[in-house]
Amino acid sequence: MIEIKNINKTFGDRQVVKDVSFTFHKGKTNLIIGESGCGKTTILKLMVGLHKADSGDILYDGQNFPKLSVNEQENIRKKIGMLFQGGALFDSQTLEENVQFPLDMFTDLTKAEKLEQVNFCLEKVQLVGKNKLYPAELSGGMKKRAALARAIANNPSYLFCDEPNSGLDPKTSIVIDNLIRNITEEFNITTIIVTHDMNSVIEIGDNIMFVHKGENWWTGDKSQILKTKNQELFDFVFASEFMKQVLGSQAK
Amino acid sequence: MNLFFHIGRYFMLLYRVFARPQKHSVYMRQIIFEINNIGISSLPIIAIISVFMGGIITIQAAFGFNSPWVPLYAVGFTTRESIMLEFSPTIVCLILAGKVGSNIASEIGAMRITEQIDALEIMGINSAGYLIFPKIAAAVFIFPFLIALSMFLGIAGGYVMGITSGACTEYEYIFGIQAFFEPWKLYYSFTKVLVFAFIITSVSAYFGYNTSGGALEVGKSSTSAVVYSSILILLFSLILTNLFLNR
Numbered sequence: 112m113i114e115i116k117n118i119n120k121t122f123g124d125r126q127v128v129k130d131v132s133f134t135f136h137k138g139k140t141n142l143i144i145g146e147s148g149c150g151k152t153t154i155l156k157l158m159v160g161l162h163k164a165d166s167g168d169i170l171y172d173g174q175n176f177p178k179l180s181v182n183e184q185e186n187i188r189k190k191i192g193m194l195f196q197g198g199a200l201f202d203s204q205t206l207e208e209n210v211q212f213p214l215d216m217f218t219d220l221t222k223a224e225k226l227e228q229v230n231f232c233l234e235k236v237q238l239v240g241k242n243k244l245y246p247a248e249l250s251g252g253m254k255k256r257a258a259l260a261r262a263i264a265n266n267p268s269y270l271f272c273d274e275p276n277s278g279l280d281p282k283t284s285i286v287i288d289n290l291i292r293n294i295t296e297e298f299n300i301t302t303i304i305v306t307h308d309m310n311s312v313i314e315i316g317d318n319i320m321f322v323h324k325g326e327n328w329w330t331g332d333k334s335q336i337l338k339t340k341n342q343e344l345f346d347f348v349f350a351s352e353f354m355k356q357v358l359g360s361q362a363k
Numbered sequence: 364m365n366l367f368f369h370i371g372r373y374f375m376l377l378y379r380v381f382a383r384p385q386k387h388s389v390y391m392r393q394i395i396f397e398i399n400n401i402g403i404s405s406l407p408i409i410a411i412i413s414v415f416m417g418g419i420i421t422i423q424a425a426f427g428f429n430s431p432w433v434p435l436y437a438v439g440f441t442t443r444e445s446i447m448l449e450f451s452p453t454i455v456c457l458i459l460a461g462k463v464g465s466n467i468a469s470e471i472g473a474m475r476i477t478e479q480i481d482a483l484e485i486m487g488i489n490s491a492g493y494l495i496f497p498k499i500a501a502a503v504f505i506f507p508f509l510i511a512l513s514m515f516l517g518i519a520g521g522y523v524m525g526i527t528s529g530a531c532t533e534y535e536y537i538f539g540i541q542a543f544f545e546p547w548k549l550y551y552s553f554t555k556v557l558v559f560a561f562i563i564t565s566v567s568a569y570f571g572y573n574t575s576g577g578a579l580e581v582g583k584s585s586t587s588a589v590v591y592s593s594i595l596i597l598l599f600s601l602i603l604t605n606l607f608l609n610r
């Protein structure tokens with residue numbers, strides 16, 4: 112479980128994150144949704160420490176991340192897996208080396224044990240046999256799945272995903288969403304997904320925070336979101352006439 | 364102001380680069396990879412340039428020394444001194460600044476803008492140490508060998524081209540390259556090489572590491588890396604020359 116309490120972040124003279132508090136639950140797919148530029152990625156980066164919050168608490172199962180020593184922060188980071196928007200696979204390494212990388216760095220497993228774990232992860236993301244390919248040889252969807260395999264390689268307790276299905280076709284998006292949900296439930300991970308894809312919201316939105324202009328504007332789950340009376344959220348969810356017709360009929 | 368900002372941030376980066384390695388076996392593997400990537404792959408260009416420059420210096424020296432007062436062994440002597448003191452340590456390092464420096468800056472810059480560095484940080488890895496330390500260590504280790512080879516090939520090139528072009532005789536050249544040899548000058552040359560190896564890799568890595576934006580900025584970082592490491596090489600060449608040779 113991760114709790115964030117009253118976090119603020121200013122870039123220059125623009126306050127991008129305003130007093131945001133929320134609780135992300137274990138074994139659930141927790142979503143941060145909102146329109147582009149509302150501050151979703153910034154919240155994610157604040158949580159993992161890539162940005163430093165101006166104020167506020169970030170509690171990883173009770174431990175206040177910003178207040179910890181560098182060593183203690185590193186220990187928490189070893190339990191974090193992160194799927195970046197662009198995949199962020201290491202270009203100079205093969206798929207296998209990419210997935211094995213966290214194991215090389217942080218475990219004392221033998222070569223055979225590492226390979227076993229790599230193949231286990233590749234199987235989870237349906238990339239068996241692609242071990243020796245380089246990132247440049249993979250399609251967009253395969254890159255995302257490969258990055259997911261790397262993110263889960265070292266058995267993380269927390270999984271962060273920044274727009275896991277941006278730039279993917281609807282069918283591949285659903286595959287990725289389901290993979291993330293299955294992994295979350297199977298390994299009982301605290302998963303946080305940033306998205307603006309309504310399909311994902313309806314599919315896997317166990318626990319949702321809607322961010323508007325840097326503020327926590329609305330919280331709820333996928334069944335509540337379609338019945339919302341909140342104007343900004345309504346505009347976000349029912350952005351198109353098509354959505355209004357399809358989702359509107361479901362909501363009734 | 365801007366200059367002090369860069370200097371401060373450069374030393375802060377170095378502080379992280381030399382933090383205790385997290386996993387020695389991984390660092391060792393990277394160093395060996397970089398020795399190949401930075402060093403061995405530069406062999407062809409160094410070989411070609413050194414042979415030709417040696418030949419050209421020899422012929423030019425012979426052309427200049429046609430007065431009867433200058434002994435002909437001065438050709439070999441001049442070639443050796445030029446190559447050993449300045450051409451191989453400084454000019455070859457300037458060429459390596461272009462090749463290796465732009466390579467390092469664009470590699471690390473691309474990793475920055477595609478969030479690969481963020482990915483390392485998230486895993487709890489000291490990205491500066493992991494990415495930059497092996498490059499510095501590899502360059503400091505391999506550059507002296509490359510430059511020694513450059514010296515040898517330069518003098519050999521002078522021999523071949525000097526004699527085949529008739530600029531001097533074999534005896535004069537061989538006598539010349541052995542004349543008045545002072546071994547301590549090699550200290551001076553190789554001290555320069557070690558300093559330049561450090562400058563090229565660390566300055567280029569600094570520009571790559573602090574890239575922000577997109578592909579265009581990666582290109583700019585790469586250019587800055589070459590320009591600033593070249594200027595620093597010349598500056599330190601001057602400083603070290605004053606320290607060693609100015610008596």
Ligand SMILES: Nc1ncnc2c1ncn2[C@@H]1O[C@H](COP(=O)(O)OP(=O)(O)O)[C@@H](O)[C@H]1O
Binds near residue numbers: 122
């Ligand atoms: N490093 C940064 N420096 C300055 N401004 C930033 C930085 N990162 C993000 N921003 C600004 O913060 C706002 C929110 O960005 P972001 O969190 O990436 O939005 P989202 O992920 O919701 O699309 C944007 O207006 C962006 O311009």
Ligand SMILES: [Mg+2]
Binds near residue numbers: 151152153
């Ligand atoms: Mg974003």
